[in-house]
Amino acid sequence: MNINREQIANENRNLDFDLFDTLACFRCKGELTRVLEETKEYLVCPKCPDKYSIKDGVPIFKNVDLPPEYSDEFESVSSQVKKKYGNKFYRKLFSLYRHPLKISAEGKKITQAYLPDILSQKAKILNLGSGEFAKANLTLFKKFERRIVNFDIDYFENVHVVGDGHELPFKDDLFDLVYLSCVLEHVRDASAVVKECHRVLKHDGLIFSTTPFVSRHHSDSDYRRWTLMGLDFLFRNFDRVESGIYCGPASAVALSLREFFSAFFNNRFLHFSVKFVTSLCLIPLSYLDLFLNRRKTSYKLAQSYYWLGKKCVPQESQSDKMKFDNEDK
Secondary structure (H helix, E strand, C coil), X not given: CECCHHHHCCCCCCCCCCHHHCECCCCCCCCCEEEEECCEEEEECCCXXXXXXXXXXXXXXXXXXXXXXXXXXXXXXXXXXXXXXXXXXXXXXXXXXXXXXXXXXHHHHHHHHHHHHCCCCCCCEEEEXXXXXXXXXXXXXXXXXXXXXXXXXXXXXXXXXXXXXXXXXXXXXXXXXXXXXXXXXXXXXXXXXXXHHHHHEEEEEEEEEEEECCCCCCCCCXXXXXXXXXXXXXXXXXXXXXXXXXXXXXXXXXXXXXXHHHCCCCCHHHXXXXXXXXXXXXXXXXXXXXXXXXXXXXXXXXXXXXXXXXXXXXXXXXXXXXXXXXXXX
């Protein structure tokens, strides 16, 4: 049986708009219908054979299989801690850890001051790859917290839609901003994800991304790094507004030293303990980025970069231009 749209308006986790009106089939980009079968709800595309479940108001789209997990030898410490002690313990531990991203003055200027100033109050924001700390990301856009759709490939507490960034289940020309915080290094085809971001953005919509340059291997899926020139190429279908250092060389050195000292220990407990203690000891070093980020050559050893761009209209092809010129003659 079909479900009345009036019953579902604004139901999804305190958004100011109906989340289900933004969704589309990620295969054909067509309209989806929400149906109820016995006690379970689904989203169905009339053109495609698949149907997608809805868990506690969260649409779950799964298509591309996730890559197999790495062996324990290469598994990230965070994954090890979560598996052994659970998510609650990991979150409390994470709250004590001063990651370089929390210290970056340039990053705070961009995300907390600059971006909110250029967005309207009615802007729709896609937080792509929001992860389990989506609420923490919302503090960057406090006045937009009811306008942000948190999207991730896993079902987390604060996620609104579960799916694959390579095939976004949203309508065309929908969002005013797509926000990717340390996401693109974790996807198999970054160009495909960026292409999808371009599709779901409105004309003149913004894309903001942070990516690592000098950084440790992190997470169970960590594929690549970029230079600023590499980011310009990756976002070549956007007009660059601004780009630069997000976390500078001091953060890169602190991160490298943390991994260096912990590498001496194979025992998981000792490895993690040394890493955690070293991180706390190196906090003062990371604060040097407040000075170094302003130096001209600091980009050569930056821990991460940011890239802000605007969706531009695709340039007219050469054949179309010749046809137009001939018609004028």
